[in-house]
Each structure stands twice: as structure tokens, then as C-alpha cells.
């Protein structure tokens with residue numbers, strides 16, 4: 433969508449006080465349906481959600497304990513600077529505390545980076561399909577989005593490089609990518625950074641970092657010393673299972689973080705989220721066990737799909753794309769009616785694909801059972 437667009441007559445009538453035309457036309461983010469909504473709407477008792485790449489497991493006992501203690505003090509504003517969390521995370525990552533910014537989810541870090549560094553009329557390069565927030569947030573700041581199709585479900589970095597123009601200000605690399613589940617290697621990323629002007633920010637979104645086992649997955653933090661135009665985002669929403677609390681973070685050079693901090697809302701990360709995230713860092717063993725279990729379930733799902741003759745995209749994350757070889761909107765709708773929420777990829781331009789989060793063993797078995805039934809009768 434062009435960044436400058438006059439209000440149409442229709443928009444003027446609806447919003448006589450005026451609104452940016454591009455905002456009036458914005459496609460809102462489509463979240464996975466919440467479990468309770470599906471139970472209510474379809475009158476179902478047992479509903480499993482495999483649609484938003486959440487962890488199937490709740491916080492560890494130590495994390496719950498930290499949350500309980502904080503609840504008593506919610507009459508106070510949270511620590512706007514996230515002092516204890518910042519300190520612990522900086523040590524955990526081997527960076528300086530002033531190289532971190534915390535957000536109300538890493539979504540907020542993405543949005544803040546765009547607001548800070550991209551002006552109306554400038555360009556942002558993303559992959560297609562990729563995480564919807566890149567496009568929505570770019571559109572909000574009036575940037576022109578160039579979306580470069582994945583090649584064989586992998587980033588086409590060559591194509592993205594070619595899409596760069598003098599107006600390009602930011603490039604998003606979902607690593608691993610959502611929804612493809614594939615990743616860009618250390619070598620690929622370094623080559624790319626070497627060829628991209630330092631006048632363009634490269635935003636590497638590592639929301640699934642903690643799940644990736646691949647030996648050639650990039651160590652982006654060490655790249656920060658060489659590339660001042662690099663921003664990294666990670667989150668406590670995925671492997672750490674705190675999606676409902678909203679806490680994510682960005683890592684960059686301190687000059688970049690300084691700018692982001694000026695735009696941030698003063699109390700953007702709530703006190704319970706700060707305490708829980710800090711406790712997660714101190715309870716690594718619990719979360720590594722979960723990551724390991726997801727890995728085992730991933731292998732189990734691969735084998736099951738192979739037996740069913742279904743093709744799928746190999747993933748390094750806790751979700752995967754499956755080609756159901758028939759209309760994905762019908763399949764996901766029928767799964768929903770049986771109490772299994774998955775993501776239909778038709779809207780992402782993949783009309784025979786669904787994206788499924790790897791759940792707990794019982795959830796995965798239920799999903800497979802229902803999917804088999806549906807595909808047999810399709």
C-alpha cells in the first residue's frame with residue numbers, strides 16, 4: 433500500500449475527524465482463536481490449541497512462586513528499567529545491560545524499532561510469508577513494504593538484497609522464520625550483512641532461538657561488534673511459556689538501544705512479567721527439558737506424517753507447516769469443530785497448508801487422530 437494516500441469519500445464519511453487512509457485500510461493482526469472462545473462458540477468441552485506456537489506447559493514451580501510473591505505488590509508501578517531482569521539477562525547473554533531493551537512482548541520491540549528509525553515513504557524489506565507484525569507495523573509508520581517470496585520455504589537473501597533501494601531503511605529476517613520454520617545459517621547471515629549497507633538496519637527476529645539445535649544457526653550477539661546496524665529480538669513467550677504475561681527484549685549496540693528507550697512507554701513491562709522472566713532465567717533445567725520433549729515430539733510428528741503420506745516442511749522450531757493437499761480452510765475448519773485449533777495458511781498464500789504447533793504428547797496424538805479422520809473423508 434502506498435504510504436501517502438488521500439482519504440476516500442467513504443473514509444471521510446465514516447471518520448469526519450479524519451484518519452490516515454492507510455490505517456483505515458489496515459488488515460488487523462489475526463491471532464489464533466482462544467480456547468475459551470472455541471469452547472463457547474462450538475459448545476465443546478475438550479479443546480486444544482496448536483495455533484499460536486505457545487508452550488503446552490505452564491511455568492515451573494519456581495517461576496510460579498516468583499509470580500505469587502510479586503502479586504502482593506501490584507499496587508506499585510513496576511520498575512520501568514527492569515533492573516534485576518536486565519542485570520541477570522545481560523549476564524546470561526554476555527552483553528552489557530545498556531544493550532538490552534524490554535518490551536511488552538517482542539512485538540513491541542519490532543514496533544518501536546520501526547517508529548524510531550523508519551520515516552514515512554521509506555522502505556522495509558520482508559519475506560513472504562513471514563510474521564504478520566512486520567508488515568502491519570511497517571504500514572502503520574507509513575513505510576512501503578517489499579515482500580520477497582521464500583524459495584522452497586527458505587529466505588531468498590539474494591532476492592531481498594536486490595530489493596534494496598536508496599529508500600530502504602530496515603530489513604526483517606525471522607530466524608527461524610514463522611511460518612516456514614526454516615532458518616538462515618551463520619554463513620548466510622554474515623554474507624548478507626557484509627553486502628548490506630550499514631545505513632540499513634537488519635532486524636533479526638529470534639523468537640524461537642531457544643528451540644534451535646542446529647550447529648550452523650547464527651550466534652548473532654557476537655556479530656553486534658562488527659555490525660552496528662544489527663538489532664536482535666527474542667522473547668519469553670515461546671520456549672519460556674510466558675506468552676500471556678507479555679515480555680520480550682531487543683539486543684543491539686547501546687546507541688541503538690538508547691534511541692529505542694526514548695520511545696518506550698515508561699512502564700511497558702509489568703512487574704509480574706519481570707519477576708517471572710527473571711525466575712525463568714534461573715530455572716534453565718526445567719525449560720531445557722521442555723525443549724527436549726518438543727524435539728522428541730517433532731520427530732514423532734515427522735514419522736506420523738510420513739506414514740500418512742503427507743509432506744511437511746522440516747522445522748527447527750516448535751511448529752511446522754503441513755501440506756494437506758486439499759483446501760486448508762476446510763481442513764482447519766473441520767479440525768476446529770473437533771476441538772483442535774490450528775492455523776490455516778490460506779491467508780499467507782499457502783491454500784493447502786496448515787501450521788501446527790507441536791504440543792504435549794496427548795495433544796499431538798489427538799491432532800493426528802482427528803486429521804486422519806478428516807483427510808480420509810475429504
Ligand SMILES: *Cc1c(COP(=O)(O)O)cnc(C)c1O
Nearest residue numbers: 537538539563610639667669680
Ligand atoms: C511469537 C512471535 C513473536 C513475538 O512474540 P511476543 O509474544 O510479542 O514476544 C515474534 N516473532 C515471531 C516470528 C513470532 O512467531
